[in-house]
Amino acid sequence: MKVYLDCLPCMLRQVLEASRMSTDNEKLQSDIMDAAISVLNQYRSFSNSPEIGRDMHRIVKEITGVIDPYSYVKQRDIKTALSLYSKMKQIVAKKQNRLYWALKAAAVGNVLDSAINLGCGIEKNIEMEVEKPFAVCDIERLESQLETAKRILVIGDNSGETVFDCLLLEQLSNFDLTYAVRSAPIINDATEEEAKASGIDGYARIISTGCDVPGVLLNECSQTFLDIFYGADIVICKGQGNYETLLECNRDIYFLLKAKCPVLSGLLGVSLNEYVFKYNVCKCQ
C-alpha cells in the first residue's frame, strides 16, 4: 500500500507524543522533531507508512536512549484488558455463534491503539462496542475453511488487544495455532514479552515475524515466519499496520480490525470506526 498524504501529519503528531513519553527535555524533543521532519521530507522513498513509522520511532530511541517509550502504556493496556477479560469471556460464552463474538471481541481489542490515541477509555464502553455489528464480515468463508483447515496463523497488533485475542484463539483451539508478534518494541505493538503477559502462550505458539515495523514487511521477515505464513491454511491479521503492509501480499488473508482513520475506512469502503472482518483474496493468483 502506498504512503497516503494523510499519514504524514499523523505520524509527526505520533512521534512528538513518543518523544514526550521518552523525555521531559524540550531540547531533545525538538531535536527529534527536526529529525522526524527530515524523514518526512523523504516520504516518497518509502513504500508504506509503517516503514516511515519505524524510522521516525527509531529517532526517538536513538536521541533519548529509551528503547521502549510505550512500555508503560503497553503494561497499562494489558492490565486494563485483563481486568475486562472475564466480562468479555462471559459475553462470548452467552452467545449462540461464539466464533462470531470471539472475532468481535478481538476486533474491539483493536481499539487499544497508541498510534491513534492514547488512553482510549475502553473500559467505559466495552459492552456497547462489542454489540456494534461488523460493517464487513466474511465469517461464512472462515467457517467453511475451518472445516478442512489444520494450521492457523494470527498476526497480532497492539498490546492489550492481545488479551482479547485469547478469546479468539480459544474458539480455534482444535487447530495448530501460531501467534506472530513484532521482533522489537515499536509504538505499543506486542512483542513476545507482551504476548506472554497477555496469556497468548496458553493458546498458541508465539513467534516473532523477524520484522520491527508496526506491520509486516515480508522481505524483512525471518524464514521461520515465512514458512508458517505460507504454510498456514488460514491467516488472520489484526489491525491497520498489518493491513497496510499485507494488503498486496501473495496469499489470501483475513483482516480483522477497527477502521480508526479516514484513509483505512476509505480503502475498506466502511465508515470511520466501523469493525471489519474481511477476506482478502490475493490479486496475484
Place this chain on the structure above:
Amino acid sequence: MKVYLDCLPCMLRQVLEASRMSTDNEKLQSDIMDAAISVLNQYRSFSNSPEIGRDMHRIVKEITGVIDPYSYVKQRDIKTALSLYSKMKQIVAKKQNRLYWALKAAAVGNVLDSAINLGCGIEKNIEMEVEKPFAVCDIERLESQLETAKRILVIGDNSGETVFDCLLLEQLSNFDLTYAVRSAPIINDATEEEAKASGIDGYARIISTGCDVPGVLLNECSQTFLDIFYGADIVICKGQGNYETLLECNRDIYFLLKAKCPVLSGLLGVSLNEYVFKYNVCKCQ
C-alpha cells in the same frame, strides 16, 4: 509567542486540507506537501505559528493558483451564522447583563475555525455553547474601562464569527468603533469582504491590519492600523491566531476566544474548549 512543537503536525494537516479544497489533482497535492514539509524543516526560523501558517498556505495558492481556497467555507459559515443571528440576538436581549452575553456570543462564534476543524456543526448546539460559562472572565475590568473609554478596536478572526461579533459591537455602539481584519485571504479568516458580508459595517469602521498572517504581526501592519491600535482606549482581540501574535505586544489587550487546542488551553491555564475573556497587561510597562 514561540512556535510550539504541537503546531507542526497540526499545520501540516491543515495545509493538506487546504490543498484538497483547492485541487483534486493528487500530483499537485503531493507537491504542496513536499513544499510544506520544507517549510516545517525551517520552523526554528519563525517566531510564531501563524507566520508558518502563512508560508504554508502561500504554497497552496502558488501551486494551485487558487487565491482563496476557503472561499466556499467562508461563505457557508457566514450564511450559517446569519441564520442563527436572530436566535443569538434574542438570547442576549433576554439577559440582564447584555454585555456579558454579547461577549459570550462573540466567543461562541470563535467555534467557526477552519484552522481547527471544518464543518463544526455549530447550529446544532449553539444554545448549549452560549450557556457554558467563561473559564476566565475579566468583564468587571472592561465595564470599569468603558466608563471613560472613547475609542474601541476589535480585531476579528474567522469568517462567520464576524456575524456574532455584531452582537458585541451593538452593545458598544456608544463608542467610536473600529473592526480590523486581515489584509488578504488566509485560511477562513475574515477580510474586508467577509466583514461587510457579515454586517460589521453597520456597527463599526472596517480596516485592514495591513498584515496577511492568521494573526497580527505588528511589524508588518500599516501605519493606519498601528495608529488605531495604539490610540484605542480598549482593544479586544478575537481568537487564537491573534492571541499567539499579540500576547507579548506593547499594550494592554483583552483576548476573547475559545481555547480549541491543547497548546492554547495550556498557556491560558484553562481546559480544552473552555471560553476565555482575559485582560492581558503589557509586560513591558
